[in-house]
Amino acid sequence: MALDPVIAFTEVTKSFGSIDALDPIGLTIRKGEFVSLVGPSGCGKSTVLRLGSGLIEPTKGTVSRSSDNVGYIFQEPTLMPWRTVEQNVTFLGELDGLSRQEAKGRADEVLSLVGLEEFRDHYPLALSGGMKMRTSIARSMLLDPDLFLFDEPFGALDQISRARLNAELCALFSERRFAALFVTHSVDEAVFLASRLLVMSKRPGRLVAEFEIPYPFPRQPEIRYEPEFAVLAGQVAAALADAS
């Protein structure tokens, strides 16, 4: 099943002034792959995402994408507070010239996927942290991207909301099989979501370990409590400790 890569980093480095943020990085993600990236704070994980999205250019090397249709999910929900949930979700449709009707139809679909149909007319001010994040995910799904880039999206949530959103995201991935690069601090979250997991060293960041996560999709939240899962998470945590 050798699908074409959706995104490929080849010998990519990035420097900001005299500071090297990344050592040469090579990374390929294919359709249907969910790649988690863990690493110590400030190791350049976010830089990898910004390079992947095209927001910044590499200093050396190339980043090639098979599609420009990329969904970016930020650390915070980053909603427009003056727009309702639905208006936030249709926003990217406005930018990309979708007709109002088309955007509304798609918004209906993604809002029901994240379970927010009833809150479509609410303003973000009235939503909980978890609901704001769901809105943010719904917004990124409107244009049905081929590649999703997640920048520690659930870091600000409480443990219960976080676990629930992990399960929901895993279900979405199981159904849609896009390509995803998911940056996180949480080993548990990284293992639960990923088909492949990469560990990054401290700055200048480079990829120091790689794990295949053998669980098939869809996954049940309970796999977290299986012994194999704990062993795997332990190995990742050890690699992460070595890298820090």
Add this chain to the structure above:
Amino acid sequence: MSDRTDETGIASRRRLAATREFLRVAIPPALVALGIILLWYGITFFVLQPDRRFLLPPPHEIVQEGILDREVLAEITGGLYRTAMVAGLGLVIAFALGFSMALVMSQAKWIERSLYPWAVVCQTVPILALVPLLGFWFGFGLMSRVTVCVIIALFPIIINSLTGLQGADPRLHDLLTLHNAGRWTRALKLQVPAARPLIFTGLRTSAGLSVIGAIVGDFFFGRGQPGLGILLDRYSRRLRSEELLAAVIAACLLGVVAFWIFGVLGRRAVGHWDPSWADERNKNE
């Protein structure tokens, strides 16, 4: 228990809550007003000698001679109207000019760097120093008066609009960049909507300043149909303290109303999403 009694019960309880809320908000300032009026009477009758009582006539005389006297009332309401027109026109022009300047400044650092110092100068220039010059250039009519208002009201609008336009979330900027949004789309869909709460803050401050500008301009130009400034000057020259105080109260009212109007507009426009403009009841929910 029938639903109907429940419903009327809820409705009357709500009315009661609304009344209580109103009283909670209205009673303390009303008590302060009462205290001030009592103090006023005290000064008039117990501090001032009878031959100096004209300095602060008691409140009922101001009502009698400044408000119930038809001729004086017509004079003061006429002045109030003219001053309000000048202030309103000045505010509209200051907004158009100030917002456009802020919008242009928000688009490029070099424009901001070029214009910002002059915006500050316009804020720091003593307006009284400019008034004779404005009269010299534009005459003593509407044009000069409105110009005074514009100069005095411009800075808060520029600075608040600019802060708002530049304050949009950088990650939202990233989102627009990812979708190849142009400068115009960015301004229209992100910067201007995000700036609205601060734009209303600027307008509210400038509305009060514009009223001051209108009165100052009128006071110093001193010609043409009288606004509040001319009336204040005239009454004080003639030692008509009742009318003078009535005119002062009218001027205060105009300033308060200007502030209040933009408070209401701001709450209406952005109160449902901006916490700083949300009214008390929304905050408690």
